[in-house]
Amino acid sequence: MSRVSIIGAGYVGLVTGVCLAEKGHDVVCVESDAAKLATIRAGAAPFHEEGLGELLQKHIGHRFTATASVDEAVAATELTLIAVGTPFDGKTIDLSYVLRACDEIGAAIRKADRYHVVVVKSTVVPGTTTGAVQAQLEKSSGRRAGAGFGLGANPEFLTEGTALKDFMYPDRIVIGGIDERSLEVLAALYTAFGGVPVIRTNPSTAEMIKYASNSLLAAMISFSNEIADLCTAVGGIDALDVMRGVHASTYLTVTNGNGARAQAPISSFLEAGCGFGGSCLPKDVSALVAHGNARGLDMGLLREVMTINRRRPGRVIEALERGLGTLGGKRVAVLGLAFKPDTDDVRESPAFPIIRALVEGGAQVSAFDPVANAPARRALAGVTVSFAKNLQEAVEGADAVVVVTRWKEFEMLPDVVAAMDRPPLVFDGRRMLDRAAFARYDGIGL
Numbered sequence: 546m547s548r549v550s551i552i553g554a555g556y557v558g559l560v561t562g563v564c565l566a567e568k569g570h571d572v573v574c575v576e577s578d579a580a581k582l583a584t585i586r587a588g589a590a591p592f593h594e595e596g597l598g599e600l601l602q603k604h605i606g607h608r609f610t611a612t613a614s615v616d617e618a619v620a621a622t623e624l625t626l627i628a629v630g631t632p633f634d635g636k637t638i639d640l641s642y643v644l645r646a647c648d649e650i651g652a653a654i655r656k657a658d659r660y661h662v663v664v665v666k667s668t669v670v671p672g673t674t675t676g677a678v679q680a681q682l683e684k685s686s687g688r689r690a691g692a693g694f695g696l697g698a699n700p701e702f703l704t705e706g707t708a709l710k711d712f713m714y715p716d717r718i719v720i721g722g723i724d725e726r727s728l729e730v731l732a733a734l735y736t737a738f739g740g741v742p743v744i745r746t747n748p749s750t751a752e753m754i755k756y757a758s759n760s761l762l763a764a765m766i767s768f769s770n771e772i773a774d775l776c777t778a779v780g781g782i783d784a785l786d787v788m789r790g791v792h793a794s795t796y797l798t799v800t801n802g803n804g805a806r807a808q809a810p811i812s813s814f815l816e817a818g819c820g821f822g823g824s825c826l827p828k829d830v831s832a833l834v835a836h837g838n839a840r841g842l843d844m845g846l847l848r849e850v851m852t853i854n855r856r857r858p859g860r861v862i863e864a865l866e867r868g869l870g871t872l873g874g875k876r877v878a879v880l881g882l883a884f885k886p887d888t889d890d891v892r893e894s895p896a897f898p899i900i901r902a903l904v905e906g907g908a909q910v911s912a913f914d915p916v917a918n919a920p921a922r923r924a925l926a927g928v929t930v931s932f933a934k935n936l937q938e939a940v941e942g943a944d945a946v947v948v949v950t951r952w953k954e955f956e957m958l959p960d961v962v963a964a965m966d967r968p969p970l971v972f973d974g975r976r977m978l979d980r981a982a983f984a985r986y987d988g989i990g991l
């Protein structure tokens with residue numbers, strides 16, 4: 546079993562930490578945010594993720610500890626995973642958190658008397674580990690990569706909402722190392738994940754696998770959105786029926802051993818809607834485009850994937866204007882503030898540009914999310930919007946109801962709307978509801 550430190554106890558770092566503890570490793574998580582650290586130390590999850598609190602409670606103080614000190618963590622372990630944020634700053638990937646972590650890790654390695662392996666788990670553009678990260682670690686440690694310390698990249702593929710399951714039962718493990726010794730230490734972390742394909746490669750290839758994976762998902766979503774918009778523009782075509790026909794292809798529907806046909810999981814990225822949000826797809830595609838541009842490549846396809854995505858909130862607003870005549874003075878309920886269901890993460894949520902445009906157009910907005918009202922309130926500080934306690938309160942007296950996030954709870958909407966005196970226009974931004982259940986219904990791709 547390994548002794549591993551993890552820098553950054555966010556969605557990736559904390560999930561990785563408790564899951565590796567569950568697999569039998571000794572884990573020390575380092576978190577610089579004092580409030581988050583205190584919550585974790587008290588055995589509570591600092592964000593909404595199914596099962597996280599329970600697993601944290603099980604291991605905290607035993608195989609899992611949390612500290613503010615990188616120095617202490619590195620000294621007690623043989624491997625450090627960097628899992629800090631890598632935002633897009635509008636022009637390029639912002640590596641400041643990663644490089645600051647490298648400074649602290651390097652300083653600790655300088656004092657240590659044994660070999661230590663540093664691994665980048667954060668999503669970083671290809672070439673970063675053996676470029677900026679290696680240079681910073683060599684500077685701060687006073688040692689050479691390879692001889693003085695090991696180095697690698699181990700991108701993470703978990704999805705928020707199902708993060709623990711994704712980590713415990715991964716579809717692949719990608720490990721990139723600068724040499725065999727680094728790869729061996731990194732591979733030892735995953736020996737208890739039997740049967741999972743392990744891709745052993747160099748750090749830059751590992752980094753590229755992560756971006757290629759996320760870019761493919763984003764491209765499929767934008768493709769579906771473009772087709773859906775064309776269905777609306779032509780008229781008389783429902784994009785859902787079109788996609789049903791597309792999915793029937795044997796490329797997208799697999800036949801099981803018993804002859805039953807089942808949609809391939811990739812089909813879940815062919816759903817037209819309000820656009821992709823979150824802390825990953827938008828920033829990763831943007832960072833890759835910038836990375837390509839800096840090397841003289843146009844990156845036209847992925848650039849357009851982002852352009853199509855940025856237009857999504859506008860499409861919702863156009864449809865509402867068509868349905869309501871004008872937004873001025875209308876009451877609009879916006880359902881779903883998290884960027885996707887089963888999380889309270891509101892980073893890059895498509896709900897925000899929709900709400901801002903509604904308010905600018907003179908509408909009164911009532912917003913509701915089953916778990917993300919509080920972070921949304923902070924993100925929308927200064928915008929005149931009221932937050933409802935529940936679905937019923939959100940839609941009360943509404944002229945229009947917009948579904949932005951595919952929360953299971955919103956499947957109750959037909960009953961809630963049926964009890965209203967005046968039926969509102971329901972705009973289904975995720976096409977998750979039965980259109981026949983509403984007197985006035987519109988949606989993406991109709």
Ligand code: NAD
Nearest residue numbers: 553554555556557575576577578629630631667668701705
């Ligand atoms: P996050 O913002 O939730 O967490 C990062 C944490 O690191 C924060 O709690 C922050 O306080 C802490 N931190 C920053 N610098 C630190 C330092 N020097 N010492 C100690 N703590 C420090 O970010 P996240 O969503 O977990 O993403 C982390 C990385 O993983 C990103 O590169 C992201 O692209 C990638 N990723 C994220 C997901 C996801 O679903 N969120 C999935 C796969 C990959």
Ligand code: UGA
Nearest residue numbers: 702703704705813814815816818820821822823825884885
């Ligand atoms: C995504 C990837 O799915 C993960 O594999 C990856 O590890 C992660 O990014 C990452 O690198 O951080 P995540 O952002 O948690 O995971 O969520 P997704 O389920 O991919 O959804 C992203 C966004 O796309 C959501 O806003 C969702 O509503 C939207 N989406 C998804 C669509 O609009 N249409 C679809 O068909 C699918």
